[in-house]
Amino acid sequence: MKTPDLWLGSESIWHDDRGTFEPGWIIIRGTRIVALAAPGDTPAAGAQVRNLGPLRVLPGLINTHVHLEFSGGTEPLRDFYAEDDFERLLRATRNAHHLLMSGVTTVRDCGSSWSMLALARRPDLSPLPLPRLLCSGPPITVPRGHLHFMHGVVRSEADISAHVDRIEHEGGQSVKVMASGGKLTPGSDPARTVFSQRRLDLIVALAREKGYPSVSHVLASESIRRSALAGFDSLEHCAFMERNDEGHLQRVYDGDIAQTVRDCGNHVMANLSTTTNRFERLRAQAQRTPAEDDLLRHFDDKIDTFRRLAELGIPMVCGTDSGVLEAPFDETWREVAYLVRSGLSHAEAIRAATSRAAKALRLEGKTGRIAPGLSADLVAIANNPLADETAFAKPRLVVLRGRTVLDRIAA
Ligand SMILES: [Zn+2]
Incomplete structure (x- = not known):
């Protein structure tokens, strides 16, 4: 019937x-x-x-950036290494379910091991209801680059092409690249751009051929510029990270690069709420160490960068980086809250987590x-x-x- x-x-x-x-x-x-x-x-x-x-x-809300295999604890990398593929798959299943129960009906995973793609192929086998999942699989990265231990290392254009084919073959539906280093991976430099313009262009072209959204992790300023020009659907973090004369990392906003992003029409995912539970705790503390003060300063710079990008009219989308340091899976609402607190109107923040996020994922x-x-x-x-x-x-x-x-x- x-x-x-x-x-x-x-x-x-x-x-x-x-x-x-x-x-x-x-x-x-x-x-x-x-x-x-x-x-x-x-x-x-x-x-x-x-x-x-x-x-x-x-x-239903859309979260464009999570890492389902990560624990969201105080030592996510240690947890990742301590677990095998089966344990990570169980963890990923549970985390995806938590996202759904918190109102998120569509989720993009922005970096996992190959084995987690089982979840993309056979969500029907999950004992728990799961949101619609778009999995990127292992991010494309360079030898010893950001999240290289997920096994997405490429050394040539042929490797890149084979990687995108494998994503399709194993059930992924999104292509992620680490265009700069990242903070989570020891030995990887966030201020360094690691892919040439030509290779980034190739990655976008291959993703488009398959109808997949393309997404680039961009901490270093030059990585933002190149990824914008390549036409990635989404640029993650946009941190304008540079090293100063003493070798310390700092955010140095670059108006020309921001203008390039606006002209190229890429969406930006700023994950403003990541680790804010911890920052809120630190701010409430009567005394802080210089390192803690530094963390809070970095956060204020991040909000300031977001404000400037948003003022240019760059389309912002909701993502939380759930799974990394103290970033839980049931608080996508917190990102919406921080989007408003950082300058978006309430209606724009809703769109960033619904219609606009769908567009960034090519799911409109x-x-x-x-x-x-x-x-x-x-x-x-x-x-x-x-x-x-x-x-x-x-x-x-x-x-x-x-x-x-x-x-x-x-x-
Ligand atoms: Zn991430």
């Missing part, structure tokens, strides 16, 4: 174009939204009806808005996210592909 349509009603349904909430019905058939109806319309005979009343209904035809034809990926919350930037913290209802996966309304 065919499942009847579900008429999901609310006084406040998010309208992405207008940036407002409006009353009405969302009509869901199977996994998709098939139509929207006005508040006065009567549900069709035989339809299931659920009225959420004052709850606000929005598209599938999810990210409440519109006929798109997947029924929804979240219902009690507070108004146009007034309260923390409103996504406790979702009351989560629907993924038409299926209710979390329901706290009756409770």
Whole structure:
């Protein structure tokens, strides 16, 4: 027997174009939204009806940058090395489930081992409901480069091409490159750009051929410039990292490079909220060590960089880097909050975590808005996210592909 349509009603349904909430019905058939109806319309005979009343209904959140295999503890790298492929897969499954339960219906993993791609191939085998997953597999990196231990090291253009083919073969749907060094990997220099323009251009071209989103990790200023010119869909972190005369890392904002990013149209993922639990603790401390003060200064510089990029009109998207140092999997809401606190309007922060994030992942035809034809990926919350930037913290209802996966309304 065919499942009847579900008429999901609310006084406040998010309208992405207008940036407002409006009353009405969302009509869901199977996994998709098939139509929207006005508040006065009567549900069709035989339809299931659920009225959420004052709850606000929005598209499920999209987190464009997590690392499902990482622990999010105080020593994520040590945890990674201590676990084998099977344990990491179990951890990744649990972390992905936590994301879904926190209202995130689409997740991109931005770097894992090859073995984790089992999750991309066979999410149906998971004992727990999982969000829609876009996995990048091991990031493309240079010998001894950032996250090289995930086995995405390339030495030639032929290697790059073989890597992208393997991603497709193993079920990945995103291509990630480490265009600069990273802080997490010992011996890797965040201020160093490690791929040539030609190789970055090649990576984008290969990703486009397969219809996958391309994403570049860019801490060093030059890596931002090259990756922008190459046309990556998303630029991660955009830290403008340089070394000063004493060899210390510092952020040196470069207006020309920022302009290049704006002109090239890349999305930027700034993961403002990463490790903020720890920073908030440090700020509350009566006394701090010079190293702790330095950490807080770096964070303030990061917010300042974000503000300047946002003011240029660069499209910002939501990502948390969950899994790295003290970055949990159930706090995507915190990134939305920090986007607002750092200068985006409430409506823009919502878009950064829904429609715009979908665009950065090349999924705008599938999810990210409440519109006929798109997947029924929804979240219902009690507070108004146009007034309260923390409103996504406790979702009351989560629907993924038409299926209710979390329901706290009756409770
Ligand atoms: Zn990352």
